[in-house]
Amino acid sequence: MSECDGAKGKLYELLRGELCAEESAPIRDHLACCPDCQSEQDVCRQLMGVVKRACVEERDSNCPPTQLRDDILASLRGLASEQPSA
Numbered sequence: 001m002s003e004c005d006g007a008k009g010k011l012y013e014l015l016r017g018e019l020c021a022e023e024s025a026p027i028r029d030h031l032a033c034c035p036d037c038q039s040e041q042d043v044c045r046q047l048m049g050v051v052k053r054a055c056v057e058e059r060d061s062n063c064p065p066t067q068l069r070d071d072i073l074a075s076l077r078g079l080a081s082e083q084p085s086a
């Protein structure tokens with residue numbers, strides 16, 4: 001697994017503050033010098049913000065609608081990088 005894969009795999013945990021300093025330090029170091037992972041981090045941040053707003057607006061449900069989350073994630077990823085869906 002590449003450093004990028006490792007960092008991206010932990011981005012959500014990092015942004016949610018679920019990693020201890022020991023776990024987050026190498027990821028933060030990698031992000032500081034990797035534009036690709038920085039843009040992925042931006043996507044994660046945007047997604048988390050949108051999902052959080054959706055949850056606040058839909059007080060009836062306790063968890064974000066999975067389909068909505070997937071749709072947002074797909075569109076954000078599409079904007080960040082034009083990847084062919086394999």
Ligand SMILES: [Zn+2]
Pocket residue numbers: 003004005007030034036037
């Ligand atoms: Zn990277």
